[in-house]
Amino acid sequence: MLVRDRMTLNPVTIAPEVSVTDALRLMSEKKIRRLPVIDSQGNLVGIVSDRDLLLASPSPATSLAIWEIHELLAKLTVEKMMTREVITVPEDTPLEEAARIMADSRIGGLPVMRDRTLVGIISESDLFKTLLQLLGGRRPGVRITVATAGAKGTLAAITGAIFAAGGDIVGLGFSEVQGSAEGTWVNTFKVQGVAKDKLVEVVRSHVREILDVRETL
Numbered sequence: 001m002l003v004r005d006r007m008t009l010n011p012v013t014i015a016p017e018v019s020v021t022d023a024l025r026l027m028s029e030k031k032i033r034r035l036p037v038i039d040s041q042g043n044l045v046g047i048v049s050d051r052d053l054l055l056a057s058p059s060p061a062t063s064l065a066i067w068e069i070h071e072l073l074a075k076l077t078v079e080k081m082m083t084r085e086v087i088t089v090p091e092d093t094p095l096e097e098a099a100r101i102m103a104d105s106r107i108g109g110l111p112v113m114r115d116r117t118l119v120g121i122i123s124e125s126d127l128f129k130t131l132l133q134l135l136g137g138r139r140p141g142v143r144i145t146v147a148t149a150g151a152k153g154t155l156a157a158i159t160g161a162i163f164a165a166g167g168d169i170v171g172l173g174f175s176e177v178q179g180s181a182e183g184t185w186v187n188t189f190k191v192q193g194v195a196k197d198k199l200v201e202v203v204r205s206h207v208r209e210i211l212d213v214r215e216t217l
Contacts, residue, residue, distance in 0.1 A: 142215055
């Protein structure tokens with residue numbers, strides 16, 4: 001799965017000379033949290049988040065009159081609040097690489113580029129939606145989480161047993177337990193077409209431990 005498969009196309013952008021007040025209004029109207037900043041030549045020159053703009057707003061404890069606050073914010077432009085060193089990704093970036101960049105850089109979104117042209121934006125919300133789909137979060141079935149060895153063929157043995165029992169895997173997630181000397185993995189399956197007790201029975205012999213099992217609607 002690549003960034004282009006999950007990104008928001010044609011993202012809302014803003015010019016650097018727009019006031020902070022207008023930028024906040026635009027974010028509120030569009031229900032978005034960040035805006036790529038595009039200059040008059042169509043170049044990406046920055047990015048600004050709602051947090052950046054809210055930090056520019058005076059504290060409620062300020063002694064300024066309300067009209068003075070509005071006047072100050074009207075004079076303060078996006079250009080003065082935006083991040084200029086923008087981290088971007090090309091549209092053919094693997095989704096997990098984009099997620100790693102966001103996590104390591106502690107940012108909530110990445111402009112997506114095709115050469116020098118902005119074509120989309122990938123955000124933490126897009127990643128959450130993808131995780132929901134991968135784990136079968138909107139599908140009913142039996143959700144079972146198991147601890148397994150890291151040996152080759154373990155996952156194939158489990159999925160084969162589920163298939164033999166008439167089960168259909170509609171969600172899957174797995175991760176390695178960090179620091180485990182024996183190479184332990186935690187795997188979660190969302191399965192349709194097989195009862196909970198039967199699923200536990202066919203999976204048990206292929207795993208180290210069944211950590212959780214439940215029916216979901």
